[in-house]
Amino acid sequence: MNLGERLDALMATVRGGKEAAYGQFLTEASHAIRNTLARRIGADADLEDLVQEVLIAVHDKRHTLDPGRPVLPWINAIAKYKLIDHWRKKGRSPIVLEDADDEVAADEFAGMDVAVLLDQLPEAQAEAIRLTHIEGLTGAEASERVGIGLSAMKLRVHRGMLRLKELVAEKE
Amino acid sequence: MMGRTEELITRLASEGAVPRGNMPQHFLLPLALVSAVCIGATALLLDNAFPTYHLRGWMPMVVKWGFSISLLLIASAALLLLGKPGRPSGWMLAALALPFAYTAYFVLPDLVLRTHPWPGEMWERCLLAMGIMSPIGFAGAIMAMRWLAPTNLRRAGLVAGFFGGAVAMTAYAPFCPGEGAVYLLAFYFAPIFAMAGIGWLAGPRLLRW
Numbered sequence: 001m002n003l004g005e006r007l008d009a010l011m012a013t014v015r016g017g018k019e020a021a022y023g024q025f026l027t028e029a030s031h032a033i034r035n036t037l038a039r040r041i042g043a044d045a046d047l048e049d050l051v052q053e054v055l056i057a058v059h060d061k062r063h064t065l066d067p068g069r070p071v072l073p074w075i076n077a078i079a080k081y082k083l084i085d086h087w088r089k090k091g092r093s094p095i096v097l098e099d100a101d102d103e104v105a106a107d108e109f110a111g112m113d114v115a116v117l118l119d120q121l122p123e124a125q126a127e128a129i130r131l132t133h134i135e136g137l138t139g140a141e142a143s144e145r146v147g148i149g150l151s152a153m154k155l156r157v158h159r160g161m162l163r164l165k166e167l168v169a170e171k172e
Numbered sequence: 173m174m175g176r177t178e179e180l181i182t183r184l185a186s187e188g189a190v191p192r193g194n195m196p197q198h199f200l201l202p203l204a205l206v207s208a209v210c211i212g213a214t215a216l217l218l219d220n221a222f223p224t225y226h227l228r229g230w231m232p233m234v235v236k237w238g239f240s241i242s243l244l245l246i247a248s249a250a251l252l253l254l255g256k257p258g259r260p261s262g263w264m265l266a267a268l269a270l271p272f273a274y275t276a277y278f279v280l281p282d283l284v285l286r287t288h289p290w291p292g293e294m295w296e297r298c299l300l301a302m303g304i305m306s307p308i309g310f311a312g313a314i315m316a317m318r319w320l321a322p323t324n325l326r327r328a329g330l331v332a333g334f335f336g337g338a339v340a341m342t343a344y345a346p347f348c349p350g351e352g353a354v355y356l357l358a359f360y361f362a363p364i365f366a367m368a369g370i371g372w373l374a375g376p377r378l379l380r381w
Contacts, residue, residue: 014189023185030177052180057381059184061321063191064256077257081323085380149381158183162176 003032004072011071029058029075036079050086052158054079056151082151117167125160132157198319199255203248203335206312210305210343218347232351235278236360240341243271243364247335251313254328255320261327268334272361279353288352295359301344302337302363309339310367314378322379329375330368337364 010025033054057078065074118126131142143153224232250264313332322328
């Protein structure tokens, strides 16, 4: 079974009610995305950032995949779109965001000055975290306020939170 | 770095695989809403619907509504298709030419014979109605598209513009006494193409996701 067929089968399983297979679907999807992007940009430093961005887009826009349609062309189209968007953004504003992850439990910040930690983050990431985790805005509200897409906002939060996690680990 | 992607996958998987929202609510409702607002407001504000019926029967409406409603439906279908990544959409764009071909069949003879006076009655009101309602229809189409995932933003903006123009014409046509090929070209087709052109230009800005 090739990658495309595995993705089709996994999506059918997920839509058949086995939500547990969704993680495996996303893992296989990340391989497909990485293959597609690597063919276009090679082993670029931005490759993994882009893979993550496309994964978020695949997840956010999963309702645009019609039941029974092949998954791979759908993923490839999203990957290509995000790659073009990435090039456009880099052309206009060559800001390279830091890598990060946002799975940080609230108690990891216990006893720490969050404001000081946030000051050590790139402003875009710090702003994203302030809006979503301190002001309590939803991702959509925050992205609207900043004037960027929802996927970009999620990625900023994701990377900012991972950087915070690293900062916390360094202090311990 | 790979570990971070895996952590992201874990987080996304924890959000569940159930698709976000549903098509009637997020796609069809904005389209229906702007259509209803334009048609309802026009019917409330203007008197004397079908002003040429006593002279020419239903034929003018067969031409105008035949064009605008078919453009509305084809544009809606094209928007839906354009919002789904990986789906070929060229044939659907070509289908947008069908309403124009349909209208040409009826009005081309008039273009040669020029049987209707130019610019006709109340053309300013027609232009005003198209100018006010086309952007409203366009806004509904953009709202609907933002729920989807268009990957060709210029093309999606163009079709949203055609949809906006079609909504405006569908709403105003029953109150329009104007007829003839040149009238249709100047006061309906030109505004529709203008709205489509604006959509083509603004699509990348309005539809990025």
